Amino acid sequence: MATKIYIVYYSTWGHVATLAEEIKKGADSVQGVEATIWQVPETLPEEVLGKMHAAPKREEHPVITARQLAEADGVLFGFPTRFGMMAAQMKAFLDSTGGLWREQALAGKPAGFFFATGTQGGGQETTALTAVTQLAHHGMVFVPVGYTLGAGMFGMDEGKGGSPYGAGTFAGADGGRAPSEAELELAAHQGKYFAAIAKKLKA
Secondary structure (H helix, E strand, O other): OOOOEEEEEEEOOOOOHHHHHHHHHHOOOOOEEEEEEOOOOOOOOOHHHOOOOOOOOOOOOEEOOOHHHHHHEEEEEEEEEOOEEEEEHHHHHOOHHHHHHHHHOOOOEEEEEEEEEOOOOOOOOOOHHHHHHHHHHOOOEOOOOOOOOOOOHOOOOOOOOEEEEEEEEEEEOOOOOOOOOOHHHHHHHHHEEEEEEHHHHOO
């Protein structure tokens, strides 16, 4: 039976969605793994999203319910940062998992994070650190990517998102910067690395 990896994200300008698709490519490269991309429900009205110049939702990524999380063997959560913490849309979704928490339906499942920040100091590390509390209450196992990509993570020749906590990208303060090749490479690597661990834990 395939190891099910759920890649669950919220994206405002599309940067996190792009990382999610790269992560899926990496996860799908692991034999016996089935990766699915989901997005969490939007909480803002269309009028507000329009004023923010938010990107259209990617219709090929279905909206997940809290109960569906329990079907996964491992979950990677992706979100933009808001002042060093996860976006409210992802927090609202996790707040809706109280029933799963009571049952400890997610306990023992591996989980990780990926994210987008507006700037280099915008929370590439604090966003993950402040999100770990969600995993702890569910009894999930945090799987950071570490420095497993190797030399590419030590390069200082360009500014790039991502950290030992997970893949990341800089969106720019106005959302105008696209994920770089180095950022996409780390995302694909995280998907492959995480999927392999989830597969071992399920075996």
